[in-house]
Amino acid sequence: MSRDTAPTVSIVSPMWNEAEAADHFLTALVELVATLNTSCEILIVDDGSTDGTAEILHSWQTRFPQLRVLSLSRNFGHQAAITAGVFAARGDAVIVMDSDLQDPPSLIPQMLEEWHQGADVVYAVRKARSGETLFKRASASLFYRLLGRLSSTPIPADTGDFRLMNRDVVEALRSMPERDRYMRGMVSWVGFRQVPVYFDRAERIRGETKYPLSKMIKLGTAGIVGFSDKPLYLAVTFGFAAMGLAFLGLLYVALSIIFGWGDLVRGWASVVVAVMFFSAVQLIFLGVIGLYISRVFVEAKQRPLYIVKQDSLVTPE
C-alpha cells in the first residue's frame, strides 16, 4: 500500500461519533485488507464527530500511514459523508460500508470477485437482520416494498449503502449534481451491470444507531420523492375523481329541483360532510405538491453538499 500510486480499491466508510466502534472496525478491516492481494486505500470520512473519533483515527494514522481520513467541517449526514468519500476515493473500484461492522468486511473478497467477473456495481442485499428492533425491520421492509412499487427506477429491496462501484459508476455519480442525495437510488438510476451478493446483517458492534426514526423518515422521503412522481399523478387522479363526483352531485340537485324530489332543506349534513371530505383531499394533496416544491427549492439553492475541513492526503500531519 502506498500513498503515492493510485490504489486499485478504495474502501470508504463514514463515521459519526463512532469512538466505541472505530477500533473494532479498523482492526477487522485492516486485517482483511492485508489478506487481499491488491493495493487498497482505506478512506474514513469523519462526519463531524465530537466524541473522540478524530483522536482515535489520528492514533491509527500514526501506526498505519496508509489510512486516509477526510474530516468534514461539521456533521453533514450519512449520505453527504458517503458522497464526500466516494468523490475523494482514487481506486478503480470504490467500496462503501458502514463503520459499525454491520456490513461485514468478510464480504469484500466476494464483491471483488464479482467485479473481476465484470460487474460494475456489486450491491449487498440483507438476508437477515439481527439485533435490530422489530419496528426497524418492519418499517424498513415496508419502505423498500413501497419504494419498489412507486419508483420508476427499479431500486433493489433490502439493500443499504454497502456496495462496490467501479470508476465509471463513480464518474456517473459525479455528473449528478442534485443536493438531495439518496445514494442507493442514484446508483440504481445510473445503470451499468449491477450484481447482488447476499449477507446476514449483524448487530452493531458498539455504540448507538445514528438513524433514529426521524432520520429514517427523512431518508425514506428523499427516496420516494426523489425517485417517483407517482404521488403527484395520484393527486391529479384524485382531483379528477373528486370533480366527477361533484358533477354527479350537481346533476342530482338539478334533477331534484326540476322533478321536485324530496325536501331540499334536508340533507344539509351531507353537504357539510362533502365539503369537509373535499377540503381534506385538497389539503392532503397540497401537501404532496408541497413536497415536490420543497425539492425544487432545495435544488435551486445549489449549496455545496459538504465542505471538507481537512484531507489527510493533501496535508499529512
Ligand code: UDP
Ligand atoms: N453516519 C454518518 N453521519 C451521520 C449518521 C451516520 O457518517 O450523520 C455513519 C455512521 O457512523 C455509520 C453509518 O453512517 O458508519 C450508518 O449509521 P448507523 O449504523 O447508525 O445506521 P443504522 O445501521 O443503524 O441504520
Ligand code: MG
Ligand atoms: Mg449501523
